Amino acid sequence: MGRVxxxxxxxxDAHGQVFVCHATGTRRWDLPKGVADAGEPAxxxxxxxxxxxxxxxxxxxxxxxxxxxxxxxxxxLHLFALRVADGAIDxxxxxxxxxxxHRITQRPTPETDAWGWKRHDDAAAWxxxxxxxxxxSLDWAAIDRLPRLEAIALDAAP
Numbered sequence: 366m367g368r369v370x371x372x373x374x375x376x377x378d379a380h381g382q383v384f385v386c387h388a389t390g391t392r393r394w395d396l397p398k399g400v401a402d403a404g405e406p407a408x409x410x411x412x413x414x415x416x417x418x419x420x421x422x423x424x425x426x427x428x429x430x431x432x433x434x435x436x437x438x439x440x441x442l443h444l445f446a447l448r449v450a451d452g453a454i455d456x457x458x459x460x461x462x463x464x465x466x467h468r469i470t471q472r473p474t475p476e477t478d479a480w481g482w483k484r485h486d487d488a489a490a491w492x493x494x495x496x497x498x499x500x501x502s503l504d505w506a507a508i509d510r511l512p513r514l515e516a517i518a519l520d521a522a523p
Contacts, residue, residue, distance in 0.1 A: 368439055372410035373398025374423060375431065375446045375500075376454070376517075377508050381486060383500070384454060386418045386461075387479035394483055394491045397421070398442070399463075407443040417463040418477045421454065422518040423447065429511055434499045442499055448511040456480045458519045 373396045376384035385394040397418045401410035408425055415421045428445035436442035461475035485505065488497035 368441060369400055370407065370433065370441045370443050371398050371436065372401050372407045372414060372443045373445070374411050374415050374428065375444055375485075375503065375508065376415075376421075377446065377448050377485070377505075377511075378451060378453075378482065379448075379509070379513075380451075380482075381484050381505075382482040383485050384419075384449075385481055385483045385491070386459075386477035387481070389461075389475055389478040393493055394481070395493075395496060396444075398444075408445060411443070411445050416520060418461055419459045419480055420462065420520045421459070422520055424514070427512075427514060429508075431503065431508075434502065436495050436499060444499070444503075446503075446508045446511060448508060448513050449517060450513050450515045453514060453516050454480075455519060462520075 386397055387394050397415040399414040401407060408428055412423045412425050415423050428447055431444040431446050434442045459480040461477045463476040464473040465476060467474040483491045485500050488500045
């Protein structure tokens with residue numbers, strides 16, 4: 366099997382925070398991200414993953430391409446960025462649309478179970494070490510200069 370690329374979105378606010386999803390059954394929070402389907406462009410995969418993991422309806426044309434990063438052994442991470450205003454995302458309306466079979470019960474379990482904002486400069490405290498490394502390598506001054514989106518639509522809960 367060749368190298369896999371996970372596609373995701375850095376949604377940043379004016380306070381040094383990023384929008385994150387809590388990975389069900391773990392202590393980790395993560396960016397909305399996942400592997401592209403066969404033939405799916407990276408931008409489309411990032412938009413789809415954000416919708417699947419949170420219900421966010423991201424405007425693809427507003428995503429700034431940050432490029433690809435070394436992530437895990439055999440896996441790269443293609444990130445896009447979006448800068449948002451305070452209150453642009455109603456966390457109470459977020460919901461997960463992707464499920465996996467629970468390792469014990471085999472019941473469908475949501476991939477994510479909570480949403481929030483975490484400081485990107487404290488990523489080592491809330492994410493995996495490889496995600497923290499990638500986030501530390503980003504040009505945050507450039508992300509802070511992106512045009513601000515006032516609101517992000519959310520799909521109704523499934």
